[in-house]
Amino acid sequence: MTILQAQNITKTYSNHVALSDVSLSVPEGSIFGLLGPNGAGKTSLIRIINQITAPDEGKIIFDGEELKPDHVQKIGYLPEERGLYKKMKVGEQAVYLARLKGMTKTEATKKLKDWFERFEIENWWNKKVEELSKGMAQKVQFITTVLHEPKLLILDEPFSGFDPINANLIKEELMRLRDEGATIMLSTHNMGSVEEICSHIALINNANVVLEGAVKDVRNKHKEGVYDIVFAGDMLSFTNSLWTNFELISHHETEEKLRSARIKLADGVTVNDLLKTVIPVAQIHSLNEVIPSMNDIFIKVVQPKAESDE
Amino acid sequence: MIIEREYVSRVRKKSFIIMTFLGPILIGGLLSLGVFLGMSDSSIYNVLVVDLTAPVSTDSSGSAKPMFVDELKETSQVRFDYTTDGLTNAEFDSTEYTLMLVLREDIITFPEAEMVFRKLPSMKARSYIKSQVESVIEDNKLIVESIPREKFDEINTDLEIITVDAEDGSTSFKQEQAFIGFGFAVLIYFFIFLYGVQVMRGVMEEKSNRIVEVIISSVKPFQLMMGKIVGVALVGLTQFLLWVILTGILFSVATSFVAPELSNAATMADQVQATEEVANEMSKDAMEQAAIGDMAELILFRVNWPLMIGMFIFYFLGGYLLYASLFAAVGAAVDNDTDTQQFMMPITIPLIFGFIVAEFALTNPEGSAVFWFSEIPLTSPIVMMVRVAMGFDSGSIWELGLSMVLLIAGFVFCVWLAGKIYRVGILMYGKKVSYKELAKWLRY
Numbered sequence A: 001m002t003i004l005q006a007q008n009i010t011k012t013y014s015n016h017v018a019l020s021d022v023s024l025s026v027p028e029g030s031i032f033g034l035l036g037p038n039g040a041g042k043t044s045l046i047r048i049i050n051q052i053t054a055p056d057e058g059k060i061i062f063d064g065e066e067l068k069p070d071h072v073q074k075i076g077y078l079p080e081e082r083g084l085y086k087k088m089k090v091g092e093q094a095v096y097l098a099r100l101k102g103m104t105k106t107e108a109t110k111k112l113k114d115w116f117e118r119f120e121i122e123n124w125w126n127k128k129v130e131e132l133s134k135g136m137a138q139k140v141q142f143i144t145t146v147l148h149e150p151k152l153l154i155l156d157e158p159f160s161g162f163d164p165i166n167a168n169l170i171k172e173e174l175m176r177l178r179d180e181g182a183t184i185m186l187s188t189h190n191m192g193s194v195e196e197i198c199s200h201i202a203l204i205n206n207a208n209v210v211l212e213g214a215v216k217d218v219r220n221k222h223k224e225g226v227y228d229i230v231f232a233g234d235m236l237s238f239t240n241s242l243w244t245n246f247e248l249i250s251h252h253e254t255e256e257k258l259r260s261a262r263i264k265l266a267d268g269v270t271v272n273d274l275l276k277t278v279i280p281v282a283q284i285h286s287l288n289e290v291i292p293s294m295n296d297i298f299i300k301v302v303q304p305k306a307e308s309d310e
Numbered sequence B: 001m002i003i004e005r006e007y008v009s010r011v012r013k014k015s016f017i018i019m020t021f022l023g024p025i026l027i028g029g030l031l032s033l034g035v036f037l038g039m040s041d042s043s044i045y046n047v048l049v050v051d052l053t054a055p056v057s058t059d060s061s062g063s064a065k066p067m068f069v070d071e072l073k074e075t076s077q078v079r080f081d082y083t084t085d086g087l088t089n090a091e092f093d094s095t096e097y098t099l100m101l102v103l104r105e106d107i108i109t110f111p112e113a114e115m116v117f118r119k120l121p122s123m124k125a126r127s128y129i130k131s132q133v134e135s136v137i138e139d140n141k142l143i144v145e146s147i148p149r150e151k152f153d154e155i156n157t158d159l160e161i162i163t164v165d166a167e168d169g170s171t172s173f174k175q176e177q178a179f180i181g182f183g184f185a186v187l188i189y190f191f192i193f194l195y196g197v198q199v200m201r202g203v204m205e206e207k208s209n210r211i212v213e214v215i216i217s218s219v220k221p222f223q224l225m226m227g228k229i230v231g232v233a234l235v236g237l238t239q240f241l242l243w244v245i246l247t248g249i250l251f252s253v254a255t256s257f258v259a260p261e262l263s264n265a266a267t268m269a270d271q272v273q274a275t276e277e278v279a280n281e282m283s284k285d286a287m288e289q290a291a292i293g294d295m296a297e298l299i300l301f302r303v304n305w306p307l308m309i310g311m312f313i314f315y316f317l318g319g320y321l322l323y324a325s326l327f328a329a330v331g332a333a334v335d336n337d338t339d340t341q342q343f344m345m346p347i348t349i350p351l352i353f354g355f356i357v358a359e360f361a362l363t364n365p366e367g368s369a370v371f372w373f374s375e376i377p378l379t380s381p382i383v384m385m386v387r388v389a390m391g392f393d394s395g396s397i398w399e400l401g402l403s404m405v406l407l408i409a410g411f412v413f414c415v416w417l418a419g420k421i422y423r424v425g426i427l428m429y430g431k432k433v434s435y436k437e438l439a440k441w442l443r444y
Helices: A042-049 A069-074 A090-100 A105-118 A134-146 A164-179 A191-197 A215-221 A235-241 A271-278 A294-309 B002-011 B014-039 B089-093 B123-144 B149-155 B174-209 B212-216 B221-271 B276-302 B305-333 B337-363 B368-375 B380-390 B397-425 B435-442
Strands: A002-012 A017-027 A031-035 A057-062 A075-078 A152-156 A183-187 A200-205 A208-214 A226-233 A246-255 A258-265 A282-289 B045-051 B055-058 B064-066 B078-083 B099-103 B113-117
Touching: A002 A042, A002 A183, A017 A042, A017 A057, A017 A183, A017 A200, A017 A208, A031 A042, A031 A164, A031 A191, A042 A057, A042 A152, A042 A183, A069 A075, A075 A134, A075 B212, A090 A105, A090 A134, A090 B212, A105 A134, A134 A152, A134 A164, A134 B212, A152 A164, A164 A183, A164 A191, A191 A294, A200 A215, A200 A294, A208 A215, A208 A294, A215 A294, A226 A235, A226 A271, A235 A258, A235 A271, A258 A271, A271 A282, B078 B123, B099 B123, B113 B123, B123 B149, B174 B212, B174 B221, B174 B305, B174 B337, B174 B380, B212 B221, B221 B305, B221 B397, B305 B337, B305 B380, B305 B397, B337 B368, B337 B380, B368 B380, B368 B397, B380 B397
Parallel strands: A031 A183, A031 A200, A075 A152, A152 A183, B045 B078, B045 B099
Antiparallel strands: A002 A017, A002 A057, A200 A208, A226 A258, A226 A282, A246 A258, B055 B064, B099 B113
């Protein structure tokens, strides 16, 4: 079940193409990471989903229907450039923003009190925003984004500017919201957090989706037959045994008498072949397949293209 | 909701409350200060009258008495002392007199007198002295011609010309009415400026606070812009309404203070008729009173208040919507205060121009420049107020209608234009915008 589907979205600004024929689908209940280098078109896509701008071509299907103005009430959006009215009181402002999303005043006030309690910031209600620190303001912004219990939550660079404690708090809240049935879409550069919380990703580069799918699948697909092998034995004879079919990428001594080597298998060569080759010369302690990190995949996919651009 | 926030957050500001109370007091204060400065002159003039005319009579002690000696009436502020010896200016300077009035021998045939001053006397003092000297000369001439004073007063005619409009036969006070209209025009000018800039600041605040993206993910940019504009307009109308009410209260309080004084003066005049001096003062007061009465009559009855206020609200709203939307577009297009200047210029110029033309309309209401600028939407809110105050006849009422229609068309166009610029500009950060770029945004 997909909650959001982008179909052949194209968006051109006067001097450059922001999105070119972009299609992707966000499964319901997932935490969907929208990745890509700066200027790839992430924010453009997010703005189209939020109906801030309209696509030149293509359409967005939200919850089985083509996107329409009412849908903003089911979407929560925390933009990268986020702020609050400095002179307004925190509580009033939060209620105002909630009402813009279609909530009633009493409903908004009640829910806000709950959230403020959960974040332990009840005493901020009557403070003016200008009195808050940046981190405090971000908490308030996060609350106002999720208050109306959106089915789809879109966060543009949610972790930028958060200190680690607040970032963790937000991560926990996001997972909790996902467990409660919300779908979360976030754009980020922070690959660590992608591996930690995202179940699905799409990688946008140069206005195109270059990679899409479940994080697990993406990582498996990018496996390159690389294995870490830990053994005890003579390094020279170990190296000599790998003469054909294998490439020794790196090796180092891990602890006394134990060595770790990273080996890439040639096409058509199996792990069994590797074992057969090294068992005669070394005592194997462990053998693990190396699954590439999102960071590696990101760099691998983006870099050559970025270079050819320059 | 946006309107509500814009309205409430502004009305609650201290500066709004202060302005609301200070406004009428300042305006009233300025007006009465002007009147006060013009009317009152509390300094005392000791005038040395140098009478060089030939003696015309003898006084009680039998010595010869020239024409003016003891003839000029004194008041509490103007006192006369007489001498028949000429003084040089330097000699006068060493005396304690404030003025020296030199009346030459041939003053009857050649009516000219010299007044030497140390400090320039007020208009009021000068005209009083002049009228006194004139009346003495008149008396003497009347004696020479042996015409009794009563006869002369009977002959002396003061003609008042009342201008009548050929088309509707109404007596017109167009000039005076035009001034009232000009007052309204000034008000519109200030309101547009004041609140237009408030809209611009508001938009810039939202943009620089980065809150705008959050909001326009909930509402359309156009709704946000209009919400702000309408909210601020309501603030303006509230302020205007409060001013009207407060001025009304101030006015009635003031009149209740002033009125008894006036009636007191009248009864006093009855009692002390015997004293010429006082009676004279009173009659002058009565004149002033009459003049004030005329003004009051003009202000209260000649001006078509319901029409004026109605037109004021229409032209204020129309002109304001037009300019405020442009100001909003400017606010959206720029990043910081300093960049606003280049875009403010083309907006403020027609506004100031309208103001200048409105001043023209005071002296030449039928001029073709006034006609054109009262039709063009950018200047019509200001210029037309002067014309509305002067009234329209059935032949030219279409001009008012056309101007109103054009203004509506003008603001619809400006709001549409501003909406386009606003939508793109509000999400543009860190970019210095040129006019060329603005033109491009219109096509997005």
